[in-house]
Amino acid sequence: MTNYFRILIAAGVLCAACSAGEKPAAPAAKPATNVSAAKPAAAPAAAQTAAPATAAATASGATHYQQAANGGSLTFTFMQADAVNKGSFGKFLTDMIYDEKNLAGSRLTVTVQIGSLTTQDKDRDDSIKSADLLDAAKFPTARYTATSLARNAGGAIEAVGKLQLHGVTRDLRVPLQIRSTASGIEISGQTSIKRLDYGVGQGDLKSTEWVGDEVKLQFKVPLSRTG
Secondary structure, three states: HHHHHHHHOOOOOOEEEOOOOOOOOOOOOOOOHHHHHOOOOOOOOOHHHHHHHHHHHHHOOOEEEEEEEEEEEEEEEEEEOEEEEEEEEOEEEEEEOOOOOHHOOOOOEEEHHHHHHOOOHHHHHHHOOOOOOOOOOOEEEEEEEEEEEEEOOHHHHHEOOOOOEOEEEEEEEEEEEEEEOOOOOEEEEEEEEEEEEEOOOHHHHOOOOOOEEEEEEEEEEEEEOOO
16 A cells, blocks of 8 residues: 555645635625524535636636636656656546736636546555545545745746645645637646645655655646636
8 A cells, every 4th residue: 555655645736726705795784683694694515616716707807717628637656666656637627717917816726536546557546545545535635726826936837825635734836837728728737745744644654665755746737718
């Protein structure tokens, strides 16, 4: 299992960021006598995820993009016994609000289904997804949420956000290359994370003697304009 643990961490990375927009306040009414009754009802989870992106894009004049039908790719590499190993995620969703003139107002969210991980070996995949490693049953998704974009010292664009993986959330800046396409844009790039930062690898698995700590993530995702 030690050989597979490293792969798991790759799940986290990429991924996408739509910032959560606030609902408009309800019109003034008679003072409520019941505090709980005065609170607005919570929106369904799906609505809370999708609505803010559209609202924010409309308010700022930015463009809202979603992952295109052909999906793109999200892959990872790691070192095991001095050899490079590779894997990929078959299911992930990317949502982005982008304004090249207002990077601070841009957003990116990437949600990855851990269970879609594959290394082209079923037994190995099953072990990686088990409770001994990533525990896909308990932590079925990894999510990257960037609330802004910014330029680094070299002038390149980076997403500024947080990665939630295996129940742990940490800051992560992800370099982005953004290219215009006929239907929208394409984002691509690579970054790396350390599996031990996210608690992936307890007991003997904390050792990096055979499985390295670093996991490199690569992505290339076409996004289509919405609306």
